[in-house]
Amino acid sequence: MKDIFSGVSPNNIFIYGKPGLGKTVLTKWVLEEIKKEAENRNIELCIINVNCEEIKTEHSILQRIVQELPTPNNEPRKVIGNSTSKHNEYLKYLVNDYKGIIIIVFDEMDKAINPEMINRIIRIQSISSGQFPTIIGITNDLELRDKFPPHLKSTLCENSLIINPYDAEQLIDIIKARVKITFKPNVVPHVVVHLCAAYAAQEHGDARRAIDLLRVSGEIAESKASTVFDEQDVRDAHDKLELDRVIEVVKTLPTQSKTVLLACIYVYNSPKENTMNNIYFMYSIICKAIEIDTLTQRRVTDLLAELNQLKIIDGINVYQGRYGRKKIITNITSKEQTLKTLYHDYHLTTIE
DNA sequence: AATCCACAGGAAGATTAGGATA
């Protein structure tokens, strides 16, 4: 980024790292510092932050960028009611006139990739400064790079910054720093810190997870009115976070997936063998009962595989030679809570 | 060695939702 201080647009940067490693925070912090320094040196700089999770479509992304760019002589901007192509033209107009350096950050870039659009943006050369806008792409999907066409890949990914997961020791440092500012001295024993770190290390070194664990186990200890907290609180916190995750995932599942999951639970609870056949049979009964379309078995297989991937159900294949092969569901994560959440869906309440 | 169960999962076409465009 030091090119900025010589008045030149820096190269595009591609930042990759698993969730909870601080990609966004790091980017924000560095850019803040740069902004301050640029102000000191009287360098014009425009930083635009686009969170692609909130702003997904090409239209709204362009609108956002156009909104943030300074207009020539502070003339009133025309942002609302424009078509995408109008936005593109207007963007060119603004870039052409802007004399400083433009940096556009795409956070969670994988949520809204439109290679065409990004290509268009990085090729806009400003007439007044001769510079191209710089793009910083943040993502946790390493394969995103391969989804770009070759020419874009080479320009956009010319600088890749890969953020590695924290190991247990680094996590311990992070937690200790938190402990110091959050808790009274000697409230948090070493075991607790180490256990939080160990759990978070399992979650691909997620620092956010480590801090959440610390916070939730603190809350649990507090609710028990104890003055110190112990290992068990951390274990409870871990279970609670896991439960929250499952409930959140189940809540946002499409109705069809919910129905499949419900069928799984019913078959799992019944004395029947939880084979694919029985699950599909159960599923079709439920579908008729709540009057939604019954999908084919092929599709249900895929939905089951998705549930498996989300770690809501666990399944293994059992090979029985002559008697075929069975898919057996071995575990359903927090069954009771999941069931309750499922009944919450209005489609499913009728069969309660 | 051949058979066959009971399912997994790939390929390709059909359908559909909702975003872009005029």
Next chain:
DNA sequence: TATCCTAATCTTCCTGTGGATT
């Protein structure tokens, strides 16, 4: 607002799979 377009969803059809049984 009407129409066009694209990407996601779903279907149909099909091939593959491990090992007890024949």
